[in-house]
Amino acid sequence: MARRDFSRPVAITGIGILTSLGEGRDENWRRLTAGQSGIKRIQRFPIDNLRTNFAGTIDFVAPESQDTPQITLEAARRVAREALVQSGLGRPGDFPGPLFLAGPPIEHEWPQRQGFAQRAHSTAYAAMAAATQLSNEAHERFLNGFIADRIADEFGTRGAPATISTACASGATVIQLGVEAIRRGDATAVLALGADASVQPEAIIRFSLLSALSTANEDPAKAAKPFSKNRDGFVMAEGAAAFVLEDEDAAKARGAKVLGYVLGCGEAADNFHRTRSSPDGAPIIRCMRNALADAGLGPEAIDYVNAHGTGTPENDKMETMGLQALFGERLASIPVSSNKSMIGHTLTAAGLIEAGFAMLTLRDQLLPPTINYREPDPAIPLDVVPNQARPARVRRILSNSFGFGGQNTSLVLGLDAA
Amino acid sequence: MERDVWITGRGLISALGEGGDAHWSALQDPARWRGAVDEKSFAPFPVHPIGALDLDRFIPKKGDQRAMGPLMHYAVAATGLALQEADLAGDAAALARTDLVVAGPGGERDIAVDEQILAGIDQAPNRGAFLNERLLNDLRPTLFLAQLPNLIAGNISIVHGVTGSSRTFMGEEIAGIDAARDAFARIRSGQSEVALVGGVFNASRWDMMLLFRPSGLLLDGPWQPLWRRSRAGMALGSLGAALVLEAPEHARARGRRPIARLSAVLGDRSRRTPGAASAAAERQGSALEPQLLRGHVGLLSGACGSGPITAEERDLLARWGQSHGGIPVRGTAGAWGHAVEASFLGNLALAITCLERGRLFPPLDPDEPLEAPWRDQALKQVLVTGWGHHRGEGLALVESP
Numbered sequence: 179m180a181r182r183d184f185s186r187p188v189a190i191t192g193i194g195i196l197t198s199l200g201e202g203r204d205e206n207w208r209r210l211t212a213g214q215s216g217i218k219r220i221q222r223f224p225i226d227n228l229r230t231n232f233a234g235t236i237d238f239v240a241p242e243s244q245d246t247p248q249i250t251l252e253a254a255r256r257v258a259r260e261a262l263v264q265s266g267l268g269r270p271g272d273f274p275g276p277l278f279l280a281g282p283p284i285e286h287e288w289p290q291r292q293g294f295a296q297r298a299h300s301t302a303y304a305a306m307a308a309a310t311q312l313s314n315e316a317h318e319r320f321l322n323g324f325i326a327d328r329i330a331d332e333f334g335t336r337g338a339p340a341t342i343s344t345a346c347a348s349g350a351t352v353i354q355l356g357v358e359a360i361r362r363g364d365a366t367a368v369l370a371l372g373a374d375a376s377v378q379p380e381a382i383i384r385f386s387l388l389s390a391l392s393t394a395n396e397d398p399a400k401a402a403k404p405f406s407k408n409r410d411g412f413v414m415a416e417g418a419a420a421f422v423l424e425d426e427d428a429a430k431a432r433g434a435k436v437l438g439y440v441l442g443c444g445e446a447a448d449n450f451h452r453t454r455s456s457p458d459g460a461p462i463i464r465c466m467r468n469a470l471a472d473a474g475l476g477p478e479a480i481d482y483v484n485a486h487g488t489g490t491p492e493n494d495k496m497e498t499m500g501l502q503a504l505f506g507e508r509l510a511s512i513p514v515s516s517n518k519s520m521i522g523h524t525l526t527a528a529g530l531i532e533a534g535f536a537m538l539t540l541r542d543q544l545l546p547p548t549i550n551y552r553e554p555d556p557a558i559p560l561d562v563v564p565n566q567a568r569p570a571r572v573r574r575i576l577s578n579s580f581g582f583g584g585q586n587t588s589l590v591l592g593l594d595a596a
Numbered sequence: 597m598e599r600d601v602w603i604t605g606r607g608l609i610s611a612l613g614e615g616g617d618a619h620w621s622a623l624q625d626p627a628r629w630r631g632a633v634d635e636k637s638f639a640p641f642p643v644h645p646i647g648a649l650d651l652d653r654f655i656p657k658k659g660d661q662r663a664m665g666p667l668m669h670y671a672v673a674a675t676g677l678a679l680q681e682a683d684l685a686g687d688a689a690a691l692a693r694t695d696l697v698v699a700g701p702g703g704e705r706d707i708a709v710d711e712q713i714l715a716g717i718d719q720a721p722n723r724g725a726f727l728n729e730r731l732l733n734d735l736r737p738t739l740f741l742a743q744l745p746n747l748i749a750g751n752i753s754i755v756h757g758v759t760g761s762s763r764t765f766m767g768e769e770i771a772g773i774d775a776a777r778d779a780f781a782r783i784r785s786g787q788s789e790v791a792l793v794g795g796v797f798n799a800s801r802w803d804m805m806l807l808f809r810p811s812g813l814l815l816d817g818p819w820q821p822l823w824r825r826s827r828a829g830m831a832l833g834s835l836g837a838a839l840v841l842e843a844p845e846h847a848r849a850r851g852r853r854p855i856a857r858l859s860a861v862l863g864d865r866s867r868r869t870p871g872a873a874s875a876a877a878e879r880q881g882s883a884l885e886p887q888l889l890r891g892h893v894g895l896l897s898g899a900c901g902s903g904p905i906t907a908e909e910r911d912l913l914a915r916w917g918q919s920h921g922g923i924p925v926r927g928t929a930g931a932w933g934h935a936v937e938a939s940f941l942g943n944l945a946l947a948i949t950c951l952e953r954g955r956l957f958p959p960l961d962p963d964e965p966l967e968a969p970w971r972d973q974a975l976k977q978v979l980v981t982g983w984g985h986h987r988g989e990g991l992a993l994v995e996s997p
Contacts, residue, residue: 184786224724227732283702283745283766286806288727291714294806301714303707303802308640310810317811318986322701322745323767327987330865338863338988340774341767345746351763355778362785379728380735387737445761447696449753452663452741461759583741583750585762 185472187439187595188357189429192265192422194257195534197521198234198415202260207538211567213549215399215520217413223379230391232398233377234415234522247284249375251325253418254279258333258371261420266434267367268334275367277335278355279326280348280526282376286320325373335369345581346486347445348372349419349529350589354443356423366428372530373418382414388453390490390582400550402523404487404516405494405562407555412488415522419530426595438537441574441590442473448584455496455580462500462586466576469588475574477505480512480590482545482570484536484577487516488523497578498558513570515548515563529579533589536575540593545570601783602847602854603994605682605840607674607794608945610932611644611833615677616949622931623957629931633819633831634800640816641809643799644833644933649673655755665704665742666834668751671796674836675752678792682840683852688757690850694840695760695788696749697779699771699795699937703743705803709734748796758792769898769984771795772940773863776992779841780861789846793839795941799832799933808832813902813985821961822901822930823910829901830985833933837941854997856948860884861992873905873989874912877981880991881916884979887993888920892976894956895925896943900934900985909983913966923979924956925966940982940990947978947994 195202198216199209209216216234222244225231240252268274286294295301298309318324326339344351349372356368385391392411394401402413429436446468448461455462470477486497501509517532524531539545548562574592581587608615611632612622622628635642646666654673655661664672679685684694713730720726741747746764753759763778765771772795782788798804808814808830815831822829841858862880866872895913899906906927917923928943929935935942950956954974959967975996982990 224722224728226722226725227728229732281766283743285702285705285803291710292717294810295714296718301711303711303806304638307802307805307809310806311812312810314811314986317808317813320807321768321986323770323984323987326767327865331867338770338773338777338865338990339767340765340778341771343744343746343764343766344749344762345744348746355763358782358787362781362787364781379724380731383728383731383735384740386732387735388740445763447749447753447759447762449757449759452747452750452754581746583744583747584753584759585746585749585764 184361186361187426187441188360189424189426189436190421190438190440190537191267191424191429191434191436192261193437193534193537194260194420195531196236196253196257197417197524197531198236199521201256203534203538210517210520210535210546211544213547213566215549217398217402217522219398222377228382229386230382230393231395232401234413235377236375236416244289245287246282246376246378247319247324250281250373251328253375254325254329254371254373257418257420258329258369261422265422267422272334273369275335275365275369276337276359277326277330277339277369277371278352279339279341280352280372280530281325281341282374282526283343284320284322284324287378329371343526344585345583346525346528347579347581347585347587348526349531350579350587353421353440353530353533353589354587357440357443360423360425366425368423370421370423370530372527374525374527375416376525377414377416385414392489402489402519403550404489404519404548405555405558405560406551407553409489409491409494411490413522415524417521417524417527417531419527419534421530438540439592439595441592442469444468444472444588446586448586452583454492459496459500459503462496462580463503465586466500466504466588469590473590475590479574480576481572482575483512483514484532484575485514485516486578486580487518489518494558498560513545513563514560515546517546519549529587533577533591536577536591539575540572543569543572598784600844601780601858602842602844603839603856603858603948604842604847604852604854605678606945606948607677607838609646609670609674609836611646612932619946620949620953620957635819638805641805641814642819642831644831645800646670646834660755663738663741664751667703667796667798668742668748670798670834670836671700671748671794672751672755675792675794675838676756678838678840679756684840691757691759693760693790694758695791696752696758696762697775697791697793698749698764699775700745700748701937702745704801706739707802768936769939769982770988771937773982773988773990776940776944777861777863780858783841783843790842793841794837795938796836797834797935797938799834804832822899822927823906823961823964825901825903827903829903829906830934831901833935835932835935835938835942837938837945839944856951857995857997859887859993859995864989865987866989873983874908876989877912877991884993889976890921891973893920893923893979894950894975895923895979896947897925897927898939898943898982899927899929901929902985905983910966922968924968924970926956926960930960943980944992944994947980950975950978951996
């Protein structure tokens with residue numbers, strides 16, 4: 179398949195990762211390949227009456243802070259720093275390229291609302307709006323653009339920072355936005371960042387009300403069980419990851435060590451239903467095919483799939499169906515594992531965190547497992563790398579991110595540019 | 597490869613009505629657009645609300661209507677109008693290739709539930725347990741779906757069948773600039789052939805008053821003209837705006853002509869020290885200056901109305917006018933309110949109507965020297981500014997086809 183000149187590979191020169199397993203790409207990779215779980219009982223707020231009372235939180239990042247924007251910002255800051263140090267690009271406070279951020283929607287949370295009501299001596303919005311006075315700093319903290327703005331300010335990225343929300347595909351979408359900007363020649367380097375720390379009572383309850391979460395409260399570390407017959411929902415989690423993406427020639431010209439490449443990106447939207455995917459799997463199949471076409475590769479070039487693998491009954495069934503359509507009989511010999519079995523579903527950050535793990539998979543030629551795999555589902559005949567990491571020869575990886583609300587993105591990642 | 601970017605469809609819904617003609621007509625008569633300001637519903641904060649929409653016309657299925665709040669209704673309606681004008685509505689094959697790019701905030705909260713929970717929480721023996729129990733019992737499961745920003749795009753895909761790809765930008769005014777820039781850059785470079793780009797904002801929400809009022813940004817008395825308000829100068833306005841952007845070859849193959857050309861979309865972020873936003877906009881203006889046709893340029897400003905930043909923009913636009921032999925300006929937030937994420941796209945859509953009429957509409961503020969009446973020459977180019985209330989500076993150039 180001929181490669182179009184505007185779909186050339188883009189180099190990755192820096193990676194930062196932070197999840198419920200810990201801080202830093204090496205610490206995360208060590209624990210992930212040891213099959214450890216970061217999922218635990220929620221400590222951040224009272225869990226009385228919750229249907230699901232566990233999550234993959236990152237309380238170690240900002241133990242004094244209770245709110246989503248502050249914890250998310252601190253996580254974003256740390257992974258950006260790690261990725262920039264590895265890349266050696268730019269100087270502190272001066273990054274020579276734009277920022278694309280995948281982040282959670284931000285709004286006032288219950289502690290803020292309660293504070294407004296107390297000071298207004300009223301619980302009516304009209305009275306709260308009239309009585310509340312906040313500084314500019316307190317105002318900006320609950321804007322949707324807050325995290326990108328702070329990161330742009332601290333790291334000195336160029337231009338208007340973008341904040342993207344394609345739900346659970348957001349992390350992959352920001353990689354795609356960065357790749358496109360570099361391929362167009364708009365930038366020679368991009369900071370692609372995903373961060374999400376939205377484990378709050380209302381957020382977890384909203385997902386509960388959609389019956390999307392696992393309710394296996396008795397043993398949180400065993401709750402996330404993608405591809406298993408007894409899977410019962412995803413596990414809400416937090417985390418962050420950053421990529422420094424660079425034009426390949428520019429990276430080589432400055433003597434940077436290239437860690438690997440984004441070879442292709444694909445998208446396809448699903449218009450079947452707000453929470454369910456098309457029963458024929460057509461959009462996710464089209465999404466994966468678009469990524470391969472963008473990479474100028476066929477399905478035979480893929481050695482391993484880093485699955486979306488949320489552990490909901492629906493996703494894992496549909497993703498399997500999509501993979502069967504894409505790979506045919508060869509699927510039996512392609513390992514497919516889900517990082518979410520260990521770190522949970524990191525929502526808007528998931529696509530970036532999992533792409534980060536895919537790059538470490540390539541580096542160490544070691545497949546991370548799908549843990550908690552005890553009851554195989556006969557309808558899901560996948561090699562899920564059950565419970566233990568496994569050495570393998572891997573040159574190219576397909577990484578899937580399928581968003582709630584119909585936004586799907588797939589990436590093809592490779593060790594070499596070809 | 598750099599291609600022209602054609603605009604082949606537009607959708608516009610605001611307090612002034614639906615579509616380009618309705619807006620043009622309302623803007624001819626100060627009594628009409630002034631009469632669309634609602635100074636009662638959210639008093640003391642004036643808002644510019646969208647009137648009742650004929651939902652059945654835009655969203656045929658009742659189930660779809662119920663799955664959304666007003667914010668998403670406006671987005672679906674505006675994008676529907678744009679697809680109709682571009683003759684893409686119902687063309688399943690073309691819509692499956694159409695890239696969707698959206699800018700918007702989260703959807704409406706259930707304010708009544710919030711107020712009830714707040715009313716009970718102080719007396720609760722265990723506040724956390726009370727909050728969890730009440731949220732579990734009182735939140736409607738589907739409400740979440742009407743709140744997630746990415747479901748704006750999700751609902752547009754579902755109702756209109758646009759499924760090429762889907763991207764939602766967040767982040768107040770910058771989101772609208774980013775959305776326009778993303779679609780524009782992809783088509784110009786050959787990364788996309790046809791894109792539907794939209795922005796949406798619903799002003800008639802107490803949670804928006806609570807977001808913008810506490811830092812002293814909202815106009816909290818009788819409505820006044822835009823350019824000389826105090827810091828408390830923003831009157832929010834509801835707006836749904838959408839454009840179909842298309843590569844010329846793609847449009848020609850469908851037998852379509854452009855209604856306008858989008859020639860540039862620039863975005864930046866200054867730190868907002870005094871003069872910093874002007875400096876960023878000056879760089880943008882310098883980049884476009886060689887393309888400007890002296891005497892044929894008008895400007896639609898996205899100035900939000902909050903005193904200091906709007907005054908800074910006013911001074912810059914006055915300098916631009918002086919150095920270009922006059923660039924009449926219209927601060928559209930004076931007529932339809934400040935629409936945050938939708939502001940930039942709203943002005944892009946309105947610019948097309950002005951180009952079609954060959955002139956700007958009459959001044960919204962006749963006492964403001966910037967808002968000079970349009971002259972005799974034909975309007976051929978419209979600059980659109982988008983300065984965020986807090987961050988972000990955008991500039992675009994829309995031209996006659």
